[in-house]
Amino acid sequence: MFEEAVYHRPKNNWSYAYDRETVHVRIRTKRDDVERVALIHGDKYEWHDKGHAVTEMRVFARDGLFDYWQAAVRPKYRRLKYGFRLISAGESCWLNEQGFHAAEPASPNLYFEFPFLNPADVFEPPSWVKDAVFYQIFPERFANGDPSNDPEGTLPWGGEPTPANFFGGDLQGVIDHLDHLERLGVNAIYFNPLFEAETNHKYDTRDYLKVDPQFGTNEKLKELVAACHARGIRVLLDAVFNHSGRTFAPFLDVLEKGAASAYADWFHVKSFPLEVRDGVPTYDAFAFEPHMPKLNTENPDVQAYLLEVARYWIEEIGVDGWRLDVANEVDHLFWRKFRDVVKAAKPDAYILGEIWHDSLPWLGGDQFDAVMNYPLTEAILDYAVRGTRDSRRFADLAGSLLAAYPQQATEVSFNLLGSHDTPRLLTLSQGDKRKVRLASVIQFTMPGAPCIYYGDEIGMDGGQDPGCRKCMEWDETKQDRELFGFFAGLTRLRRSHRALRDGSFEWLSAEEGRTAAAYLREADGERFVIALNAGKRKVSLELALPDGGKPAEARTIFGDGAAVQLRGRKLHVTMPPLGYAIVRLG
16 A cells, blocks of 8 residues: 555545535545545544444545545534544555554544534535526627717727727626526626726726726616526626726825825835836736736725725625635735625625635635636646547546535536636637537536636637637627527536536546546436547447446437447447537436
């Protein structure tokens, strides 16, 4: 047994409260090295009188190096004392806080502990997010519903986007096209910033308590939120709390008065006067952008101002949560206070952080509910679009992500394939819509909530910013209506079956050097096999189905020219190049 690979520690993503009655315990071992892991557990105050229980653990995820095992336990008294027995090739060892032992430790005192399942410590993301399909809207480019609020110099709709030009998109335009979103089947909108700012992207806020006049008014946003709620659509706003804009009144005051300004400590000033020297501002900023000065969120007045912003838009306007821009550059203490304010205003509000890398320090239940799942984005694109990752390496990376966070965080992760910060999916696919469909099928059937970037559903293309921020195409003769039907069907399918949203997840096939892969989703007695072919040739898979009763039939309910046949406990799937099949077992 390769003991050096074995890892466990209490709390974080290794032992945590999944809900108010259940504790998840995990342990890592070298891949394919350990045959069985048993969790030895009981109550520390009853151990000597009533003994302990043994629960077999299961491999719930794996990557290129490790297997990750998990067991769910419901402690009788909300306390848990536990250790592990690992078995491999006839060899057994026990693991407790002091390390490995050849025999079961005589005393449980040095076993690991989950001290107490306090309800206040349970990480409970909003359950509605597991059922959500998001739609991201870049407000300036979605629809111009009210030309009277167009900024000076607004160009005719549909022109070539630049970092500085305007086309007049606004809130009325969104209201006018809610039927489109309802037909698509989405039930949540994520808006890029709506607050007053100079630029077309609005990440340089001037007034955090005012909708930009070119988009409308606070009352117009309230009308939009109400219209969305009437259709069962939630609304998520973008919070730019890492930095303000250059025209933010406190920053203008510091520009004018320097160190004498009452707002001097609202920003991270390295030296006065505020200026740019050799391309670097004398104050901290987003990147090195002088028009985006970084806010000092340790300052009590800054905290009070931003927390009032967080409360206002939820309580007064009715929005359903926040997406937090550049979230990993803001101090953790502020985010903890932010969560308290937001959850007090609306307990089921969704708090989503923009972090592109490992995010465990923010996902302990005291800060964010989830993060934008860019690591999964890259894994899907590498496999289904770029062709740079075979099925084994795709499954390995996806497995490492499943093990990275508590399960409830994974269930509400924000899964995207493109955004205002990336080239569009169709452009990355070099115009091959088979790749668009294949990548989207994976996105919609993986754990987490999928998001469609506006226009992807009708075949819009575009490179890196500003190319990915084109005006939405509303002329149906120029839309890809077949692609729209694909996305609408995929959305309906996901929303109709819980197994495809938060069911159990298990890989059935993912081999080195192969382009084909398959996994199983299961919940409420329903089982679905998702089979994938990222290659340029037709492939066939023979899939051994796990225990769960021999299925009477297998039927493709969403597929692209795939053929399936059930032979005993094996499912045979044949797929065309860049094809897929969602197969329902019954």
